[in-house]
Amino acid sequence: MSRVAIIGAAETALGKRPDVSRLALHAEAARLALADAGIRMRDVDGIFSSVADPNELSEYFGIVPRYIDGTSVGGCSTIIQLRHAAAAIAAGYCSVALIVHGESGRSWIDMERPGTAASPVGQFETPYGAAGAATLFALPVLRHFHQYGTTKLQMAHVPVATREWALLNPKAIMHKAGPISPQDVLASRIICYPFNLLDCCLVADGGGAIVVVGPDRARDAPKKPVWAIGTGEGAAHRQVAMMRDFTTSDSAVVSSRQAFAEAGVRPTDFRHIMLYDAFSFTPMLALEDLGFCGRGESGAFVSQVTDGAYHTGPGGALPMNTNGGGLSHGHTGRYGIFALIEAITQLRGEAGARQVKELELSLVHGPGRHFAAAGTVVLTNR
Amino acid sequence: MTAYSGAVPVPTPETQPFWDGAREGRLMLPWCEDCAQPHFHPRAICPHCGGATLHWREASGRGRLHTYVINHKPARGFEDRVPHVIAVVELAEGPRLLTNVEIADPTPEKLAIDMPLLVSFRTLNEKIALPVFRPAP
Numbered sequence: 001m002s003r004v005a006i007i008g009a010a011e012t013a014l015g016k017r018p019d020v021s022r023l024a025l026h027a028e029a030a031r032l033a034l035a036d037a038g039i040r041m042r043d044v045d046g047i048f049s050s051v052a053d054p055n056e057l058s059e060y061f062g063i064v065p066r067y068i069d070g071t072s073v074g075g076c077s078t079i080i081q082l083r084h085a086a087a088a089i090a091a092g093y094c095s096v097a098l099i100v101h102g103e104s105g106r107s108w109i110d111m112e113r114p115g116t117a118a119s120p121v122g123q124f125e126t127p128y129g130a131a132g133a134a135t136l137f138a139l140p141v142l143r144h145f146h147q148y149g150t151t152k153l154q155m156a157h158v159p160v161a162t163r164e165w166a167l168l169n170p171k172a173i174m175h176k177a178g179p180i181s182p183q184d185v186l187a188s189r190i191i192c193y194p195f196n197l198l199d200c201c202l203v204a205d206g207g208g209a210i211v212v213v214g215p216d217r218a219r220d221a222p223k224k225p226v227w228a229i230g231t232g233e234g235a236a237h238r239q240v241a242m243m244r245d246f247t248t249s250d251s252a253v254v255s256s257r258q259a260f261a262e263a264g265v266r267p268t269d270f271r272h273i274m275l276y277d278a279f280s281f282t283p284m285l286a287l288e289d290l291g292f293c294g295r296g297e298s299g300a301f302v303s304q305v306t307d308g309a310y311h312t313g314p315g316g317a318l319p320m321n322t323n324g325g326g327l328s329h330g331h332t333g334r335y336g337i338f339a340l341i342e343a344i345t346q347l348r349g350e351a352g353a354r355q356v357k358e359l360e361l362s363l364v365h366g367p368g369r370h371f372a373a374a375g376t377v378v379l380t381n382r
Numbered sequence: 383m384t385a386y387s388g389a390v391p392v393p394t395p396e397t398q399p400f401w402d403g404a405r406e407g408r409l410m411l412p413w414c415e416d417c418a419q420p421h422f423h424p425r426a427i428c429p430h431c432g433g434a435t436l437h438w439r440e441a442s443g444r445g446r447l448h449t450y451v452i453n454h455k456p457a458r459g460f461e462d463r464v465p466h467v468i469a470v471v472e473l474a475e476g477p478r479l480l481t482n483v484e485i486a487d488p489t490p491e492k493l494a495i496d497m498p499l500l501v502s503f504r505t506l507n508e509k510i511a512l513p514v515f516r517p518a519p
Contacts, residue, residue, distance in 0.1 A: 116392070117389060117390060117391060117392040118391075118392035118393070118394050120423050122389070122391060122392065123391035123392065123393065123394075123397060123423070124391070124423045124479065124480060125480050126389040126391075126457075127388065127389045127390060127391050127506070127512055128468055128480055128481055128482050128512070128514075129388070129453060129456060129457040129459070129460040129463075129466060129468060129482070130453075130457075130468045130480060131389070131457040131458075132453075132455060132457070134453075134455065135451055135453050135457075135468055138451040139449055139450070139451055139468070139470060139480075140449060141449075141451075142449050142450060142451070142495060143448060143449035143495065146449075146495040146496075190454050191454060191455055192451050192452070192453045192454060192455060193451055193452035193453075193454070193465070193490065194451070195451075239423070239480065240480075241470045241478060241479060241480035242423075242478075246448070246449050246470070
C-alpha cells in the first residue's frame, strides 16, 4: 500500500455527558482533531463515519465532501475506515480524510438500536434474551475454556493489567479509581457468567477523530506525522452464533494477515499493541488470532508476571491497551477510534507517564460486532 | 393473560416455514439439493455451496451444548427468568443455533459443554413458538 499520514488526532472527554448529542459529539471530535492537524473544516474533502451517516455530517458540518464512507460493522469501523481512507487518497478520490466518531453510548441522545425484528438477529438472537453486548461477547468464552483449559482467574488478569495503565492516564475514567486485583474481578457483581462487572468495559459518551492525508500534504503538518504502513479488514458473519469456530475469529485472522503482510512485519516486531477490549476475553482471542501467542495460550500469556510486572502491563515487554482500554479508559459502544488515537499518541511521544520508550511501531486491531468483522492497522512514526 | 413483553421474531418469506414448523412443535431445517447439506439460520441461498434449490425437512431435535452464558441482567421479557441460559446448540444434523437451555437455577455445574440436549418449544403468542432446549432424558 502507499503510505498515508495521520496528521491530526483527538478525543473528546469521555464519561457521562447528558448535555451533548450524538451529532454534537461528532462535531466536538472533528473540531479537536482538525485543530490538532492545523486544517480547516472546509478543506476536508473525505468524510468517514459509522454512528452518523456521512450525509448527516456533511449537513451538520456545512461541507460538501467528494468522497464518503459509511462503513458500519461495529466497533472496528473506524479502523477499517483508515484503510479505506488510505485507498481513497492513493486513488486521488480525496486529499484530506476526516475519520470521525461520536456516540452517546451512555446518555443515549439521538441513538438507535440496529436491526429489526425481521432481521436474522431479530428473529434468531434477540428473542432469546441475547440483547446486551455482555451476553453476546461472552458466548465464545466457555468453549475456549473447555477446549484449552483457560480459567476465569487467568481471564481476570486482563482488567487488572489494563487498570494499571489507566492509573497512568489522566484522561481515563478509572484514572483515580485505584488498582484492582484478580480477586476483585472475581468478587465483583456477576453480569453474565463467565463475565463479572470488572470483566466489562465502561459504557460512556464521547467521540474521537483523526485526519489523514497523503505524503505531499503531510510535510506541512504542525506535528510529526504518524504513518499507516499496513492495513487489513474482514467480515465473516453478523450473529455471534454463526462463528465457524468459537475459539477463533476468521475475520481477525484474515484482517491481521493482510496488515502484517503489507507492512512487512511480524508479531515479534511489536513493543506496543492496542487490541480492542470490549470485555476481558476480547483481547485474549486477538492475541491468539494475530499470533502473539499460540492457540489456547492466551490465558497463560495475560497472567504472566515477570519481576512484578505483567507482560502486557507497565514495565512489561509488550505494553497493551496503554490508555486503560475500553475496560478502564472508556468505551462508547464503538471503541476503535480510541485505540487508534492511543497508538498515535504513543508514536508521537505524547503519552506522558504511560509513554512506551523509543517506540517506532504500533498495532491497532479490533473486532466489529461480536468477533464478526475485524480491522487491523500497523502504524509507525518513521 | 397479558401480552408477552419480550422481543418477538417477525418471519420473512424465507424463514416462514421454520416458524410454521415451530408453532406445530417441529424443528425445521432447510436442506440444499445441490450439496445435500442443511444450514441455519434459514436463507434463500445455501451458505455451503451457493445453491438456491432448498427444501425443508424436520430435524431430529437432538443436539449438544456447544457453548453458553448464564445471564443475570435480563432482557425485556426475561425478568422472571433470572438468571437464564443463553446457549449455542450444535444440532445432530450439524448446524448450530442460538437458543435457551431451560433448567431451574442454572449453574456451571449443571451445564457441561457438549452435554446432550433435546428440543422443546416455548409459546410466545398465537403465531410464534421459540425452539428451546432441555437436557436430554
